[in-house]
Amino acid sequence: MSFIKVITVFVLAGFCEIGGCYLIWLWLKEDKPFWYGLFGSTILVLYGVVATFQSNNFARTYAAYGGIFIIMSFLWAYKFDNFKPDKFDIIGALIVFLGISIIYFAKRH
Template sequence: MTVARSLLLFVLAALAEIGGAWLVWQGVREHRGWLWIGAGVIALGAYGFVATLQPDAHFGRILAAYGGVFVAGSLAWGMVVDGFRPDRWDVLGALVCLVGVALIMYAPRGA
């Protein structure tokens, strides 16, 4: 599996998890109803499935790396969907997280 495919899986996982959480939020906090909540639950389940497609066999490593993707993706989602404008510290924090993702997932490891 290539790094590009792994990165694509992280993006898909982020869309499913962040989108699912947003749908549940909309259903509950914005009173949009059970259909929104149900769609969110389905999307959150899809996230769990997509995460299993990563090449590494270590659950902890995948989830730790995904955490950094989630941080950056959540800020991006907020910008696109909710009009949130991150400040420089939000952006710097997200970049630090993405460097962590790269180290955790793609650093060369000895056999």
């Protein structure tokens, strides 16, 4: 699977998971209408489906996705919650990206 396709699937999965969780968060923590939670739950189910589009095995897919989730969480919070990452957040995210690359793309055998 090409690098672009792998990253695209990971990013789509990230939007589904983070977006779904964010809608549920808004519903429960910020008194948004029930349909926020319902729509968020539906999007979370889609996350579970989208991740299966990866060609690697479950362990490597979800381990690498965990790193994508960390990076996307920072970006989401920056965009929607006025979170300002500091240099340690950025350094950590870069280390995570290196780890993702090794886990998912290293040549084996």
